[in-house]
Amino acid sequence: MHESFPTCRTQSFGLMTSTIPASLSSLLASGGGASQEEAWAAFLAAHSRLLLFVARSFGGDHDAVMDRYVALIEHLSRDDYRRLRAFADDGRSEFSTWLVVVAQRICLDHRRARYGRLRSTDDHARNEHATRRQLADLVGVPADLVPLEDRGDLPADEALAARETRSALDAALATLPARDRLLIELRFTDDVPLAEIAGILGYPTRFHAYRRLNQALATLRSALAARGVVSPG
Amino acid sequence: MSQETSHLSSEALAAFLSRRVGAPEAAAIEAHLAGCPSCRAELTAAHRTGARRERPKRVATRMAAAAAVLAVVAIGLRSPRADPTSAGPVFRGPESGGVVSTVAPSAGARVARDELRFAWAGAGPDYLYRVLVLDSAGAELWRAESSDTVVTPGADLRLVPEVAYTWYVDALGPSGDSASSGPISFGVR
Numbered sequence A: 001m002h003e004s005f006p007t008c009r010t011q012s013f014g015l016m017t018s019t020i021p022a023s024l025s026s027l028l029a030s031g032g033g034a035s036q037e038e039a040w041a042a043f044l045a046a047h048s049r050l051l052l053f054v055a056r057s058f059g060g061d062h063d064a065v066m067d068r069y070v071a072l073i074e075h076l077s078r079d080d081y082r083r084l085r086a087f088a089d090d091g092r093s094e095f096s097t098w099l100v101v102v103a104q105r106i107c108l109d110h111r112r113a114r115y116g117r118l119r120s121t122d123d124h125a126r127n128e129h130a131t132r133r134q135l136a137d138l139v140g141v142p143a144d145l146v147p148l149e150d151r152g153d154l155p156a157d158e159a160l161a162a163r164e165t166r167s168a169l170d171a172a173l174a175t176l177p178a179r180d181r182l183l184i185e186l187r188f189t190d191d192v193p194l195a196e197i198a199g200i201l202g203y204p205t206r207f208h209a210y211r212r213l214n215q216a217l218a219t220l221r222s223a224l225a226a227r228g229v230v231s232p233g
Numbered sequence B: 001m002s003q004e005t006s007h008l009s010s011e012a013l014a015a016f017l018s019r020r021v022g023a024p025e026a027a028a029i030e031a032h033l034a035g036c037p038s039c040r041a042e043l044t045a046a047h048r049t050g051a052r053r054e055r056p057k058r059v060a061t062r063m064a065a066a067a068a069v070l071a072v073v074a075i076g077l078r079s080p081r082a083d084p085t086s087a088g089p090v091f092r093g094p095e096s097g098g099v100v101s102t103v104a105p106s107a108g109a110r111v112a113r114d115e116l117r118f119a120w121a122g123a124g125p126d127y128l129y130r131v132l133v134l135d136s137a138g139a140e141l142w143r144a145e146s147s148d149t150v151v152t153p154g155a156d157l158r159l160v161p162e163v164a165y166t167w168y169v170d171a172l173g174p175s176g177d178s179a180s181s182g183p184i185s186f187g188v189r
């Protein structure tokens, strides 16, 4: 199957000012009344597709999506478009990226307000353990030390060894630069594919991300070797 | 970590994804992200949304017209005196730009209930149409789907005389493109 690469953007860290889209600047400049309503309608005409896309990404049937969509436009227009004015004041991001992040947060809050927290912490913890185990494998932690979760059925000495391995791994992770830790968390805790990680962190291709990940794992391995958890080499 | 530690602002997350943060701030953001599953989840989801939006699915197209109409209805709700049909530009499916020309009832028309027919100009061969009638609060009262360009509502559409309603028709093309009439206010005698 063909796997598409994310858009390649090199990490520039340039402090550029973003352009405020015309639909937003006319909305914020409109004084109120009919002209403001017209500007708001034009803003929605320009961005409703993106808002709808975010609303849809939270799943559910047509009514659930529309419910979320209405919450989005209500929230964005609240207090004289306070949320949109915040973009204009900050002005760093691409507007569409900013709008996606903001819309996601509104949808998350909306869902929490309605249904409470949906994701089971148990499921999340189980996944996290599975992928942590994979990380341990990769840095060469011996298989008998791998159970990283606290399991009641383990003999006391094995449970102790597992806890020690885990804290050694966490300590070794803490010595890495934040960017490498983020890379590792995305890969081994969140199970995000490398092609996506490359897009998120701005590596030109997934191979660049792969190379960086391997370097970080090598560093982790030597940190663990220095602590005597794994054998060097 | 405490549940109430402050998370990254939307502005910071978006600036990070847009690569518009300076190196010291980037390091701080990365450090937070490395230790915060919930901000990481937002970051990944926002990136995915951005990437997927570049190759949209058809179903998104189909709903866009409905969203535009809802937007108009919501504008009407925000300001009670506003008539949704006069809320500015004619609404189009934001994606396709297609507009369905309606014939009857025309905007502001008041017709006898037993003569009520919804009619529009065909958007092309093999199009499907969906007609919706909303009350003044934007709630859906009735809908019908048809491949024809005229629909006669049955007794299941109950309308109160001298009350303002809104109707619109969405067209869905054979290749997934869509168009909408935009909302039209009408009433019955």
Ligand SMILES: [Zn+2]
Pocket (backbone or CB within 6 Å): B006, B007, B008, B032, B036, B038, B039, B040
């Ligand atoms: Zn956070």
